[in-house]
Amino acid sequence: MRILLELSWPHIRETLPDSLIQQFRLVGKREAMWNIHLPKNQGWLKQAQRRLKFEELFYNQLRLIKNKLIQKEEFPGQVFRDTSLMKHFYNELLPFELTGAQQRVIKEIYADFLTGKQMNRLLQGDVGSGKTIVAFIACLLAIGNGAQACLMAPTEILADQHYNGLKPFADAMGLNLGILTGSTNKKRRVILHEELQSGKMHVLVGTHALLEDAVQYKNLGLCIIDEQHRFGVAQRAKLWRKNEVVPPIF
Numbered sequence: 001m002r003i004l005l006e007l008s009w010p011h012i013r014e015t016l017p018d019s020l021i022q023q024f025r026l027v028g029k030r031e032a033m034w035n036i037h038l039p040k041n042q043g044w045l046k047q048a049q050r051r052l053k054f055e056e057l058f059y060n061q062l063r064l065i066k067n068k069l070i071q072k073e074e075f076p077g078q079v080f081r082d083t084s085l086m087k088h089f090y091n092e093l094l095p096f097e098l099t100g101a102q103q104r105v106i107k108e109i110y111a112d113f114l115t116g117k118q119m120n121r122l123l124q125g126d127v128g129s130g131k132t133i134v135a136f137i138a139c140l141l142a143i144g145n146g147a148q149a150c151l152m153a154p155t156e157i158l159a160d161q162h163y164n165g166l167k168p169f170a171d172a173m174g175l176n177l178g179i180l181t182g183s184t185n186k187k188r189r190v191i192l193h194e195e196l197q198s199g200k201m202h203v204l205v206g207t208h209a210l211l212e213d214a215v216q217y218k219n220l221g222l223c224i225i226d227e228q229h230r231f232g233v234a235q236r237a238k239l240w241r242k243n244e245v246v247p248p249i250f
Contacts, residue, residue, distance in 0.1 A: 001037045001038060002038060005033065005034055005037060005038065009030065009034075012029055012030045012033055013029065014028060014029045014030075015029055015055060016029070016055060016058070020058070024054065026047075026050070026051045026054060027044075027047045027048065027051050028051075029051075029055075031044075031047075031048070031051075032047070032048040032051040032052055033048075034048075035047065035048035036048040036049065036052060068120070071118060071120070072117045072118055073117075075118045076116055076117060076118065077113075077115070077116060077117055077118040077119060078113075078116075078142075078145070078147060078221050079113065079114060079115075079116045079145075080110075080113035080114070080141045080142055080144070080145040080147070080221070081113075081114065081145065082144045082145050083110070083141065083144065084144060085140050085141075085143060085144030085173070086137055086140040086141050086144060088173075089137070089140055089169070089173060090137070093169065093172050093173065094133075098130070098133070099130065101125075101129075102130050102133070102134050105123065105134055106134060106137055106138070108121075109121065109134075109138050109141070110141060113141055113142075118240075122228070123135070132162060132165060132166070135151060135224045136166055136169060138222060138224070139151075139202075139203050139222060139224070140173070141222075142221035142222040143175065143202050143203070143221075145221065146219065146221075147219050147220065147221020147222065148196070148199065148201065148202060148203070148204070148217050148218065148219055148220050148221055148222075149202070149203045149204075149220075149221060149222040149223075149224065150203065150204045150205070150206070150210055150217075150220065150222075150223055150224070150239070151203065151204070151205045151206075151224045151225075151226065152205075152206060152207065152208075152210045152211075152223070152224070152225050152226065152231070152239060153205070153206070153207060153226040153227070154207065154208075154226065154227050154230040154231065155207065156181045156182065156183060156207055158226060158227070159179060159181050159205055159206055159207050160179070160181075162205050162226065163177065163179040163205045166203070166205070170202070170203065175202040175203065176195065176200055176201050176202045176203075177202065177203045177204075177205065178192050178195065178201050178203070178204050178205070179204070179205045179206060180192055180204060180205075180206035180207075180209045180210060180215070181206055181207045181209055182207060182208070182209055184209065189214075192204070192215075193214055193215065193216070196215065196216060196217050196218065197216055197217070197218055198218060199218035199219065208235070210239060211235055211238050211239060215242070216242065217242055220240075220242050223236075223239050223240045225239070
C-alpha cells in the first residue's frame with residue numbers, strides 16, 4: 001500500500017472546493033487517502049474517515065439535487081388555480097377543524113400547484129394525524145381544475161380503508177370515487193377503465209393494480225402514494241407517467 005500510495009501521490013487531485021474544505025475543516029484528498037490506509041495515529045485516521053464520508057455524502061446530495069432540477073425542467077406539471085371546490089368542502093362540509101400543521105401543508109401544496117412544475121412532496125405524520133384528509137383536499141384542488149387524481153396504497157386493507165373513509169366526503173361533493181384492487185372483478189374493472197378514460201371517474205383508490213397498462217386516465221393531475229417506501233422507484237414513475245402532462249406526486 002505504501003508503494004502504491006507513493007506512486008499515485010502526484011496523480012491524486014483534490015475533488016472538493018477550498019471553500020468547503022475550510023468551512024468544514026477537512027483534510028485534503030491526498031492526506032485522506034494516505035491516512036485511511038497508513039494512518040500516522042488515531043487522530044489522522046478519524047480525520048481521513050470524516051473527509052471521505054463527507055465527500056461521499058456531498059456528491060450523493062449533489063446528484064439528487066441535480067436529478068430533481070432536471071426532472072422539474074423536463075417534466076412540467078399542470079397549474080391548478082381554481083380553489084372553489086376545495087373551499088366549498090372546507091367551509092361547508094368538513095366536519096372538524098384542521099390543525100395548524102395541516103393548514104400549513106395545504107398552503108404549501110397549493111403554492112406548488114401554481115408553479116407549473118412537477119411537485120414531488122413527502123407528507124409525514126403520525127398515525128391518525130390527518131394525512132388522508134390533506135390528501136383528499138389536494139385531490140379537490142386537482143378535480144376543481146378539471147383533472148383526475150389517484151391514491152395508491154400497498155395493501156388491499158389500506159386501500160379499502162382509504163376508500164371507505166373518503167367515500168362519504170366524495171358522495172357529499174357529488175364526486176365519483178372508485179376503488180381498484182387485485183380482487184376487483186372483471187365486470188367492475190371494465191366500468192372503471194371506461195369511466196377513467198372518459199373523465200367520469202374523479203378519484204381512483206387502489207393497490208398495485210393502478211399500475212396495470214389497462215388503467216388509463218383522461219387527465220391525471222395528481223398521484224398520491226401511501227407508504228411510498230413500500231413501492232419501487234420504477235413503480236412510482238410508471239404511475240405518474242400515465243399522463244402526457246406529468247402530474248404532481250406525494
